Amino acid sequence: MEHYPVLYREVLDFFKKIKGKHIVDATVGGGGHAFLLLKNLPDTFLIGIDKDDFALKKAEEKLSIFKNRYKLVKGSFKDIDLIVRSLNINYVSGILFDLGVSTFQLKMERGFSFMRDDPLDMRMDRSQKKTAFDVVNSYTKPELAKIIKEYGEEKFAKKIASAIIEARKKKRIETTKELAQIVYNVYPPALRRGRIHPATKTFQAIRIEVNNELEEIKEGVNKGIDLLEKGGIIAVISFHSLEDRIVKNIYRERKKLKDIEILTKKPITPGTEELKENPPSRSAKLRVAKRI
Ligand SMILES: C[S@@+](CC[C@H](N)C(=O)[O-])C[C@H]1O[C@@H](n2cnc3c(N)ncnc32)[C@H](O)[C@@H]1O
Numbered sequence: 155m156e157h158y159p160v161l162y163r164e165v166l167d168f169f170k171k172i173k174g175k176h177i178v179d180a181t182v183g184g185g186g187h188a189f190l191l192l193k194n195l196p197d198t199f200l201i202g203i204d205k206d207d208f209a210l211k212k213a214e215e216k217l218s219i220f221k222n223r224y225k226l227v228k229g230s231f232k233d234i235d236l237i238v239r240s241l242n243i244n245y246v247s248g249i250l251f252d253l254g255v256s257t258f259q260l261k262m263e264r265g266f267s268f269m270r271d272d273p274l275d276m277r278m279d280r281s282q283k284k285t286a287f288d289v290v291n292s293y294t295k296p297e298l299a300k301i302i303k304e305y306g307e308e309k310f311a312k313k314i315a316s317a318i319i320e321a322r323k324k325k326r327i328e329t330t331k332e333l334a335q336i337v338y339n340v341y342p343p344a345l346r347r348g349r350i351h352p353a354t355k356t357f358q359a360i361r362i363e364v365n366n367e368l369e370e371i372k373e374g375v376n377k378g379i380d381l382l383e384k385g386g387i388i389a390v391i392s393f394h395s396l397e398d399r400i401v402k403n404i405y406r407e408r409k410k411l412k413d414i415e416i417l418t419k420k421p422i423t424p425g426t427e428e429l430k431e432n433p434p435s436r437s438a439k440l441r442v443a444k445r446i
Contacts, residue, residue: 157257158432159186160391161440164422165250166194168387168442174247175199178238178381180231180374183256185213191250192220200224201238201246203231205279205365209256230279231374235381245383251390253371253397255361257434266361268334268353274327276364286360290327295319305368305396306359313340314356333357358394371397375404379413382445387417389442398439405443414443 159165169177169191175198179188182202192200202217202224204210210226217224227237231251238246255278260267265275265286276286293301295315303311317340318327327333334353341352362368378388392398398421408414421439428435 157184157186158435159190160252160432160435160438161422161424161428162187162190163428164440165389165391166190168389168417169195169248169250172198172248172387173385174245174383176201176238176243176246177248177250178203178234178246178378179250179252180234180378181250181252182213182226183209183252184258185216187250187252188213188224189216192217192223198223198248201241201243202226203229203234203237205230206259207280208262209259212258230370232370232377234374235377238381245386246381247383247386249378249382249386249388251371251375251378251388253367253391254393265330266357268330268351268357271329271331273329274333276361278365282365284364286364287326287328289360289363290318290333291322301363302356302359304359305362306355306357307395308355308359310340330357362396368396368400371400372404375401376408379404379408379443379445384445386445387442388414388445389440391438391440393437393439398441401441405441408443412446415446417442417444 165187177198177200179200179202182188182204188200188202202213210228213226225241229237255266263272265272274286274290298318299312299315302308302314314337317336321327321336337353337356338346346352375390382388390401392401405416409416418441421441424435424438
């Protein structure tokens with residue numbers, strides 16, 4: 155269950171033009187992109203960040219052949235500035251964000267996937283307190299409806315929130331399958347068999363809430379731009395419209411402030427070859443900007 159590094163050819167094309175020494179993989183995961191970056195950019199030193207201890211362990215195994223050319227740090231990319239500066243590095247020449255969860259997180263018993271029956275967890279950082287169980291079992295109906303609508307862009311948000319509250323009256327909702335079934339039952343029968351499972355959007359919403367994902371992206375990408383030396387690049391791969399909109403808007407604002415030049419007028423998406431090799435990459439969008 156290796157994680158396929160999404161859009162890696164395109165990412166490498168941008169990073170190969172980098173002049174400086176230090177680069178950051180702000181979402182190092184299992185080290186897929188980091189491995190290719192270290193291999194193809196022999197003069198660079200890579201700082202790899204992740205919230206997830208298991209990801210860092212996998213990355214360490216994968217990157218160990220590069221010996222003293224990398225440093226892995228546990229933390230959130232919202233603190234990218236503090237993390238980089240704690241290593242006595244003031245500016246970097248490239249930063250990659252590959253948002254969301256990795257294949258192995260989805261396939262583990264971490265509660266990210268409704269395809270498995272696991273406890274409702276969804277924390278990327280297992281030392282964090284709030285879990286999906288807490289959100290599903292303690293948020294009020296309006297709170298649940300709001301996050302499912304805003305973070306899931308789910309049109310049945312209110313009905314799903316009501317169904318969760320009803321189910322909670324009988325017993326606490328403990329597992330991914332229980333939650334997925336509640337959502338499934340809310341969907342009109344004609345819409346249950348579409349290409350996307352009815353629970354997809356609700357699971358996305360709860361995961362975003364548990365991990366404070368959208369706020370952290372805003373903070374991390376803005377701080378990332380501030381950390382870039384002149385000519386340095388930032389590359390962000392997003393997987394759904396909420397993430398992509400945030401990145402697009404930050405780039406627009408920072409372009410107005412004359413901080414960056416946008417290198418991808420339209421986001422780059424996987425080509426037919428990648429879609430064949432790795433179908434889950436179909437929703438990926440890469441946006442790259444250069445510090446000026
Ligand atoms: C799609 S995976 C990255 C995969 C990696 N590029 C590779 O090729 O193996 C995203 C990773 O980012 C981590 N992550 C997500 N949000 C984060 C945040 N705010 N701070 C630090 N890590 C985060 C997740 O734990 C996950 O390991």
